[in-house]
Amino acid sequence: MAANADTGFSTRQVHAGSATAHASPRAMPIYLTAGFTFDDLDASAAHFGTGAGFGYTRTGNPTIQAVEERLASLEGGDQAVLVSSGQAAVTVALLALAGAGDHVVVSEHIYEGTRGLLLDNLARLGIEATFVPTGDLDAWRDAITPRTRALFAETLSNARNDVLDIAAVSAIGRERGIPLVVDSTFTTPYLLRPIEHGAAVVVHSASKFLAGQGAVLGGVIVDDGRFDAAASGHLFPHLVQTDRLGGASYAEKHGPRARGAYIRESVAPRFGPSPSPLNAFLIGQGIETLSLRVERQSQNALTVARWLEQRPEVERVDHVGLESHPDFDLGRRYLTRGTGSVFTVTLRGGLEAARHVVQSVEVITHMTHLGDVRSLVLHPQSTSHSARTVDERERAGVFPGTIRLSIGIEDIDDLLADLEQALVGVPVVERETVVL
Known part of the structure; x- marks a missing residue:
């Protein structure tokens, strides 16, 4: 319906301007509409x-x-x-x-x-x-x-x-x-x-x-x-x-x-x-930027994983890009462009060590999410895997001292510095018995 000066206010507020000119946007347009009109x-x-x-x-x-x-x-x-x-x-x-x-x-x-x-x-x-x-x-x-x-x-x-x-x-x-x-x-x-x-x-x-x-x-x-x-x-x-x-x-x-x-x-x-x-x-x-982000995230994550693996506070690092991971060879077969950015770290100090790190990081964000441009951390035992039994959690590689990291695109030096300051005060104890 054409909305002109002869139509009422309520009619014009609904219909005026709906016949827009054709345009060819370079960016994908947003068709934010519940439905579409039919010609006949x-x-x-x-x-x-x-x-x-x-x-x-x-x-x-x-x-x-x-x-x-x-x-x-x-x-x-x-x-x-x-x-x-x-x-x-x-x-x-x-x-x-x-x-x-x-x-x-x-x-x-x-x-x-x-x-x-x-x-x-x-x-x-x-x-x-x-x-x-x-x-x-x-x-x-x-x-x-x-x-x-x-x-x-x-x-x-x-x-x-x-x-x-x-x-x-x-x-x-x-x-x-x-x-x-x-x-x-x-x-x-x-x-x-x-x-x-x-x-x-x-x-x-x-x-x-x-x-x-x-x-x-x-x-x-x-x-x-x-x-x-x-x-x-x-x-x-x-x-x-x-x-x-x-x-x-x-x-x-x-x-x-x-x-x-x-x-x-x-x-x-x-x-x-x-x-x-x-x-x-x-x-x-x-x-549109997926490859750039994932490439950077994968590189950052592997660097962080290698750094953590050498820390005395760390019991184990479960990152498939590390030669210590049991699926390292299988990962090399399937993941030729990078090994992803999400992995877990188990701290020797158990739950209190995990609590300390999660609550001490400043660049890394504590939240339920992953795959973000920002680096994130979560404690799986008390969150994502809390509905599982102890045996089920351990089979999945989740222990009291386990934290999950999703590494983002930040400067690698800033991420390592953040983790280093977060590890200050974490007790270095004898290795826990970890059953795989």
Whole structure:
């Protein structure tokens, strides 16, 4: 409707200025709108019939789509679906594969939010999980049952930096048509692209390294576009059977892109973890400097880890870039551009030593987050791993004296000086008995 001087005040306050001139911005524009107008009835029918164009931001938005295309390209995947958080990304990915009566095999060394999702929430929906040690390939194979619909793991474990042998674990799943879903938040597509090594689906908490600035939440699911209906269709009837109205199946409509299309068209929009276009914009801006940040963060982290390993106050440093780490060789195979910036340090003085360091750092920030341009510290035993038993924490490499560091882009001399002053007053005691 044209809003002119003849229309009323309330009409003009809603409509005046809506017919803006066409422009071509260099930066990604923010389409901060709930919905989009249609030219005519046929256009709206086409959108609801085929998905063409944009109708409602929950099902598609140009800003969100631009970020999805960028992430799919960086991961080497077929398509990406952006959602509101990393937790939402894991949930959507697993619900696209498993339902009531199904089963997933999961690395025991995963983010606590994902572990709780499996044990408390998906279990109530009838999805069972079996946890296995990340590096025990026989355990992965033995845990698979006829009901298994997915394997799930993280590229680098929190907190011990265990490295997932993606090629080996994905090959175990492929023998039975079961996809490997990988959380690659810690490694980012700059350091590692799991799809190139056989993973079927990759998820990220985009709130971390992808955004980089710690200002927004977001998550992403990237599908490889290699769904094989012949090999896996019997496991995923929702992808190969006709829809409830008797229409063509996802496999018939999309071929090897069926799984990604199902995530985009069915699971994500219906469960509704829609990202804000503004958050998508900020994630997209962060991605533009991803390689620069991660390269610097990885270099800083390895320097800090090597420095800490020589300190008398330190019991152990679990950083895969150190030759002392049990997965050092596996890390060199997969992480050729750098070994990431998140790792743990266990102090000989136990809980009080950890308390002293966490409360004494000045450049490093004490908070629940990682992947920020700022260096961060957290005490896992009392925070991220507090819901686990002592035995479970120790298997994950978490002890009373363990602190987790996420190293940022600050000047390395400032980080080392901050840690050095924070270690002043930490007792140097006999080494604790650390059971691996």
